Amino acid sequence: MTDGPLIDIRGVRHAYRTAGGPLPVLDGLDVAVADGGFTAVVGPSGCGKSTLTRLVAGLLIPDAGEVRVHGQPVTGPRSNVGMAFQNPVLLEWRTILDNVLLPLEIVRTGMTKAEGTDRARALLALVGLEGFEDKRPSELSGGMRQRASLCRALIHRPEVLILDEPFGALDAFTREDLWQIMHRVKEREPFTGVLITHDLRESIFLADRVVVLSGRPARTQYVLDVPDTGPRDLDHLYTPEAAEMLAVLRRQIEIAQGRAPAEEHAAAAAPEPVPGPPAPGRQGAVTGAVP
Ligand code: ADP
Ligand code: MG
Numbered sequence: 392m393t394d395g396p397l398i399d400i401r402g403v404r405h406a407y408r409t410a411g412g413p414l415p416v417l418d419g420l421d422v423a424v425a426d427g428g429f430t431a432v433v434g435p436s437g438c439g440k441s442t443l444t445r446l447v448a449g450l451l452i453p454d455a456g457e458v459r460v461h462g463q464p465v466t467g468p469r470s471n472v473g474m475a476f477q478n479p480v481l482l483e484w485r486t487i488l489d490n491v492l493l494p495l496e497i498v499r500t501g502m503t504k505a506e507g508t509d510r511a512r513a514l515l516a517l518v519g520l521e522g523f524e525d526k527r528p529s530e531l532s533g534g535m536r537q538r539a540s541l542c543r544a545l546i547h548r549p550e551v552l553i554l555d556e557p558f559g560a561l562d563a564f565t566r567e568d569l570w571q572i573m574h575r576v577k578e579r580e581p582f583t584g585v586l587i588t589h590d591l592r593e594s595i596f597l598a599d600r601v602v603v604l605s606g607r608p609a610r611t612q613y614v615l616d617v618p619d620t621g622p623r624d625l626d627h628l629y630t631p632e633a634a635e636m637l638a639v640l641r642r643q644i645e646i647a648q649g650r651a652p653a654e655e656h657a658a659a660a661a662p663e664p665v666p667g668p669p670a671p672g673r674q675g676a677v678t679g680a681v682p
Contacts, residue, residue, distance in 0.1 A: 403456035419610030431594035434604030473549030479540030
């Protein structure tokens with residue numbers, strides 16, 4: 392155990408080896424996520440956000456700097472990390488329930504088939520997919536498939552959940568539904584999360600902290616702490632406080648893309664990579680545990 396952040400990325404540099412020589416992607420990445428926290432990462436397309444997720448998952452080892460989880464350097468893939476992506480890859484010949492159970496067949500963690508099935512059913516109910524357990528993926532809408540893929544990512548009770556633009560391919564209304572479902576999931580499941588997103592509203596609705604990355608090679612440019620305002624619904628996004636946070640983030644993205652004047656760049660770029668205390672649950676009392 393450590394007193395520091397659960398996920399601690401410090402001074403990370405990474406270049407991909409390509410036929411044309413090294414392609415520097417990250418150069419000075421600092422991201423700290425408190426135990427139980429949920430950090431959103433935003434930044435221009437191609438700046439290295441998915442690369443960051445691979446580093447946390449242990450699928451890539453940085454050229455320099457450190458990636459630690461629980462104070463331990465990440466040296467390879469682990470079963471305590473769950474991941475979900477923009478395009479959920481569900482196996483068409485398996486039912487939704489069996490898709491959610493798939494990780495149990497790949498990595499054994501001591502969860503029996505019966506325990507896993509109970510947990511999968513409870514997770515599917517939590518995301519509103521009760522009654523769809525025996526359907527095939529093609530019988531579900533895009534939003535429903537994404538919900539099933541979220542359940543699959545959670546089946547092992549991962550300590551770390553990584554969501555790489557999970558709602559990016561959905562229409563605006565479905566996306567907002569998923570945000571609310573995600574809040575429900577966050578109340579009941581004790582993961583520490585990293586959410587990659589293009590959507591600034593999504594970042595302040597779901598996360599307790601938003602990290603803005605600069606353009607490539609990316610470094611941490613700005614960190615916004617989202618105040619805990621207690622129970623929230625979508626109306627929260629239309630408050631003056633939300634408008635102000637969105638304006639700050641938009642400005643920082645413009646700077647990241649090199650669209651803001653240099654003198655403002657110097658004044659506005661104020662990274663603050665030091666982690667705060669663990670974020671408290673945002674929606675009050677938690678009831679109805681998932682097994
Ligand atoms: P983002 O998720 O922010 O859009 P990525 O982390 O996917 O960005 O990629 C950052 C940059 O690294 C992009 O220019 C991408 O083309 C390049 N890249 C990603 N993966 C590889 C790889 N395996 N080999 C070479 N280049 C890569
Ligand atoms: Mg990406």
